[in-house]
Amino acid sequence: xxxxxxxxxxxxxxxxxxxxxxxxxxxxxxxxxxxxxxxxxxxxxxxxxxxxxxxxxxxxxxxxxxxxxxxxxxxxxxxxxxxxxxxxxxxxxxxxxxxxxxxxxxxxxxxxxxxxxxxxxxxxxxxxxxxxxxxxxxxxxxxxxxxxxxxxxxxxxxxxxxxxxxxxxxxxxxxxxxxxxxxxxxxxxxxxxxxxxxxxxxxxxxxxxxxxxxxxxxxxxxxxxxxxxxxxxxxxxxxxxxxxxxxxxxxxxxxxxxxxxxxxxxxxxxxxxxxxxxxxxxxxxxxxxxxxxxxxxxxxxxxxxxxxxxxxxxxxxxxxxxxxxxxxxxxxxxxxxxxxxxxxxxxxxxxxxxxxxxxxxxxxxxxxxxxxxxxxxxxxxxxxxxxxxxxxxxx
Amino acid sequence: xxxxxxxxxxxxxxxxxxxxxxxxxxxxxxxxxxxxxxxxxxxxxxxxxxxxxxxxxxxxxxxxxxxxx
Numbered sequence: 163x164x165x166x167x168x169x170x171x172x173x174x175x176x177x178x179x180x181x182x183x184x185x186x187x188x189x190x191x192x193x194x195x196x197x198x199x200x201x202x203x204x205x206x207x208x209x210x211x212x213x214x215x216x217x218x219x220x221x222x223x224x225x226x227x228x229x230x231x232x233x234x235x236x237x238x239x240x241x242x243x244x245x246x247x248x249x250x251x252x253x254x255x256x257x258x259x260x261x262x263x264x265x266x267x268x269x270x271x272x273x274x275x276x277x278x279x280x281x282x283x284x285x286x287x288x289x290x291x292x293x294x295x296x297x298x299x300x301x302x303x304x305x306x307x308x309x310x311x312x313x314x315x316x317x318x319x320x321x322x323x324x325x326x327x328x329x330x331x332x333x334x335x336x337x338x339x340x341x342x343x344x345x346x347x348x349x350x351x352x353x354x355x356x357x358x359x360x361x362x363x364x365x366x367x368x369x370x371x372x373x374x375x376x377x378x379x380x381x382x383x384x385x386x387x388x389x390x391x392x393x394x395x396x397x398x399x400x401x402x403x404x405x406x407x408x409x410x411x412x413x414x415x416x417x418x419x420x421x422x423x424x425x426x427x428x429x430x431x432x433x434x435x436x437x438x439x440x441x442x443x444x445x446x447x448x449x450x451x452x453x454x455x456x457x458x459x460x461x462x463x464x465x466x467x468x469x470x471x472x473x474x475x476x477x478x479x480x481x482x483x484x485x486x487x488x489x490x491x492x493x494x495x496x497x498x499x500x501x502x503x504x505x506x507x508x509x510x511x512x513x514x515x516x517x518x519x520x521x522x523x524x525x526x527x528x529x530x531x532x533x534x535x536x537x538x539x540x541x542x543x544x545x546x547x548x549x550x551x552x553x554x555x556x557x
Numbered sequence: 558x559x560x561x562x563x564x565x566x567x568x569x570x571x572x573x574x575x576x577x578x579x580x581x582x583x584x585x586x587x588x589x590x591x592x593x594x595x596x597x598x599x600x601x602x603x604x605x606x607x608x609x610x611x612x613x614x615x616x617x618x619x620x621x622x623x624x625x626x
Contacts, residue, residue, distance in 0.1 A: 511590030
């Protein structure tokens with residue numbers, strides 16, 4: 163079915179179990195889908211925009227109230243919704259970092275963190291992983307000392323991922339926050355893969371900035387994101403314009419410079435708001451999501467040769483696996499090469515693996531029902547048996 | 558004024574039907590890929606279909622009532 167002759171409908175969430183590693187937490191709630199139907203027009207949220215003429219101050223629909231509740235939910239003082247986590251990184255880096263400064267990043271940092279640093283003319287310095295692929299407080303402190311020794315000054319900012327996009331491993335944000343405080347360096351926590359799927363509280367973690375992603379973890383359409391901070395940093399990052407037109411003498415009220423005025427508009431902000439009640443509830447069920455991924459992996463590991471590259475037991479549903487010694491052995495001889503696995507999965511109404519990948523690849527089981535988890539587990543074992551790969555009783 | 562009111566009802570029922578079908582979309586998502594519905598889900602589907610049918614009737618009456626008495 164098509165919307166136009168060359169724009170097909172997207173029904174994979176209705177037709178397939180989708181194990182795509184980064185799509186799971188951004189699947190819309192029915193309420194968000196209804197918001198898209200009702201608020202799709204460009205300026206749909208601006209009908210009752212009144213003084214002081216800023217999107218986060220609009221009372222009907224209750225966008226201002228949503229901001230206040232969202233700040234409480236993430237355990238921070240101030241919050242803005244932004245067009246993706248990357249715009250949150252950019253706003254903070256642009257406010258705090260000067261050209262030539264150093265910024266500490268994780269070795270598993272998302273590329274947009276690097277770009278935000280580059281955009282500011284600063285230098286990214288990576289903290290290496292430990293042998294469990296985790297960023298520790300000790301390694302962060304060592305890197306700070308190294309930067310200080312090499313440049314003669316402390317880094318201007320530390321950006322650390324709560325859970326990284328590659329392995330879905332948890333990094334020691336609390337420990338790193340203590341290190342950051344000791345050195346007096348502000349800390350930004352990238353919670354793109356945690357805020358909205360599990361309980362996250364910025365102040366409890368001890369961070370100065372918390373950045374989340376609507377389309378990754380808040381059941382919201384792209385682009386959408388969250389930038390939150392403590393009150394100590396609010397005036398700096400959310401500073402208002404002082405600019406005056408030299409010909410017209412125009413001023414621009416309380417528009418915020420880093421937000422370029424109004425923030426996330428239209429259907430996207432309303433969809434976030436519409437998903438919010440469900441998001442508040444679903445984070446309470448995170449333990450159940452972990453039981454499901456760990457159950458799935460237990461079954462997955464019964465397939466001889468399968469490995470899990472992420473830390474175990476899983477603390478996140480996004481997981482990297484290694485099937486070099488199982489499905490890749492089949493792919494090497496199969497006429498469809500690695501695509502045989504995609505074909506077999508699709509035949510069983512499963513999509514979202516990287517097509518053709520049979521060595522190291524990622525998956526995510528977030529939001530699947532137990533029935534779907536069991537179906538998924540059996541599907542992989544069924545494929546293994548079909549190609550003569552041993553499936554043991556114990557993983 | 559009367560015509561305007563008639564249009565309003567039809568518009569409201571259009572959204573009601575679309576929202577009900579959106580709930581049906583969620584049931585597809587929850588039950589894929591086998592679509593084996595439990596009793597609760599079957600009940601929800603029945604209610605959705607009734608809502609949509611009712612909305613369509615109202616829309617038809619409001620918009621086409623004059624030409625299809």
